[in-house]
Amino acid sequence: MRKNAVEQLSEYLAGQGLRSTTQRDQILQVFISAGRHLSAEELYLRVKKPHPGIGYATVYRTLKLLAEAGLADERRFEDGFTRYEYKASDDHHDHLICTKCGAIIEFENERIEALQQDVARKNHFLVQNHKLELYGLCGNCQKNR
Amino acid sequence: MRKNAVEQLSEYLAGQGLRSTTQRDQILQVFISAGRHLSAEELYLRVKKPHPGIGYATVYRTLKLLAEAGLADERRFEDGFTRYEYKASDDHHDHLICTKCGAIIEFENERIEALQQDVARKNHFLVQNHKLELYGLCGNCQKNR
DNA sequence: ATTGATATTGAAAACCATTTTCAATACATA
DNA sequence: TATGTATTGAAAATGGTTTTCAATATCAAT
Numbered sequence: 280m281r282k283n284a285v286e287q288l289s290e291y292l293a294g295q296g297l298r299s300t301t302q303r304d305q306i307l308q309v310f311i312s313a314g315r316h317l318s319a320e321e322l323y324l325r326v327k328k329p330h331p332g333i334g335y336a337t338v339y340r341t342l343k344l345l346a347e348a349g350l351a352d353e354r355r356f357e358d359g360f361t362r363y364e365y366k367a368s369d370d371h372h373d374h375l376i377c378t379k380c381g382a383i384i385e386f387e388n389e390r391i392e393a394l395q396q397d398v399a400r401k402n403h404f405l406v407q408n409h410k411l412e413l414y415g416l417c418g419n420c421q422k423n424r
Numbered sequence: 425m426r427k428n429a430v431e432q433l434s435e436y437l438a439g440q441g442l443r444s445t446t447q448r449d450q451i452l453q454v455f456i457s458a459g460r461h462l463s464a465e466e467l468y469l470r471v472k473k474p475h476p477g478i479g480y481a482t483v484y485r486t487l488k489l490l491a492e493a494g495l496a497d498e499r500r501f502e503d504g505f506t507r508y509e510y511k512a513s514d515d516h517h518d519h520l521i522c523t524k525c526g527a528i529i530e531f532e533n534e535r536i537e538a539l540q541q542d543v544a545r546k547n548h549f550l551v552q553n554h555k556l557e558l559y560g561l562c563g564n565c566q567k568n569r
Numbered sequence: 570a571t572t573g574a575t576a577t578t579g580a581a582a583a584c585c586a587t588t589t590t591c592a593a594t595a596c597a598t599a
Numbered sequence: 600t601a602t603g604t605a606t607t608g609a610a611a612a613t614g615g616t617t618t619t620c621a622a623t624a625t626c627a628a629t
Contacts, residue, residue, distance in 0.1 A: 298576055298625050319616080334579040339616065355500060360615060375549045384547055391539045395558055398531050403563030404520045412555045413540055418548030443596050443605055464587080479608040484587065505586060 284311055284350060284365075291348035305330050306341040307350070316354070316362045316383050356383075356412065373411035379420040429456055429495060429510075436493035450475050451486040455496070461507045461528050501528075501557065518556035524565040 288307055289299050309326045310317070317325075323338040342363050345351035351363045356376060371392075375384040391411065399406045433452055434444050454471045455462070462470075468483040487508050490496035496508045501521055516537075520529040536556065544551045 296576090300577065300625075302578070332579080336580080336617080337578060340577085355502065357500065375544065375547055375551075377549075378552060384549065386543050386547065388539060388543055391536055391543075394533060394536045394539070395556075398533055398536075399520065399558055399560065402520055402529055402531065403566075404522075404529065404558065404560055405566055406520075406558045406560040407523060408559040410555070410557045410559070411540075413544055413549065413551045414553040414555070415544065415549055415551040421548075421550055441605090445596075445606065447607070477608080481588080481609080482607060485606085 288348055288350060302333055302337050303341050305333065306338055307345065311365050315364045318360045318362050375413045377417035377420055378414050379416055382417050433493055433495060447478055447482050448486050451483060452490065456510050460509045463505045463507050520558045522562040522565055523559050524561055527562050
């Protein structure tokens with residue numbers, strides 16, 4: 280876990296006139312130490328164990344907050360619910376998603392990113408954000424089909 | 425409208441042991457003649473005018489059917505609902521989406537697609553499908569900000 | 570420290586796009 | 600033309616997410 284993630288949240292909150300709370304800090308810590316691509320419910324279940332008092336709604340609210348604060352990325356794959364992942368300051372990555380077993384593999388590719396910028400430029404478009412997902416079969420699922 | 429879209433649907437239905445119905449044909453025709461990236465509700469409203477008897481659920485059901493039949497692509501952008509677009513046999517394209525005015529610009533880029541295949545290959549992954557969306561500001565919205 | 574204003578919380582209810590249910594109807598095969 | 604069943608429309612249900620609301624906690628000012 281990044282040393283100052285909790286601080287980073289505090290700063291964001293202070294800057295917005297919002298308040299630091301123990302729940303927010305606790306949720307953030309569990310979020311960071313948990314695996315990637317968690318849904319709100321998955322995080323809720325993990326948070327419940329060490330902090331049984333925390334409610335469902337607070338987890339939802341905190342995840343949105345973390346996204347606003349730049350500490351999390353919000354992603355909607357095709358499985359019906361929103362997943363969040365902890366966002367290190369500068370890494371951007373995309374996803375390979377197995378349609379059979381649900382495995383999610385991350386990748387980065389600068390050349391693709393560069394070509395995206397070309398496309399945007401040609402269309403007088405200013406990119407703030409992007410999303411690239413390749414759906415298909417992972418190595419394992421190709422064998423065991 | 426492609427000459428034989430209705431036929432194409434009929435063939436799919438027959439092949440699956442399903443039935444052709446006037447509603448399905450009517451919805452398909454409105455779907456094709458309407459603009460792209462329609463939500464179920466938007467299509468429902470357009471279908472209502474010439475065919476007031478058709479119900480909401482039937483539009484939903486037919487859109488899923490068209491997707492299964494290969495006549496439509498189902499896409500979830502970040503605005504909360506599923507959008508469909510008529511799928512010509514072989515074109516694949518991706519999207520630039522304006523976060524301010526909601527405009528959707530389509531583009532194709534073979535070099536990006538080729539690089540995607542490279543990434544997949546390196547990860548022993550077999551791509552069935554992909555999705556690339558660039559979110560940002562369109563030319564107009566950059567000016568009028 | 571104490572107070573006061575108000576942001577936040579947990580639980581339950583509300584939301585809302587989408588799906589399902591169900592009785593009535595329409596399609597396709599014999 | 601009759602028969603079995605897929606399909607329909609309307610309404611209810613579903614399910615992830617958001618909102619409501621009274622109780623509580625935070626923080627700035629005292």
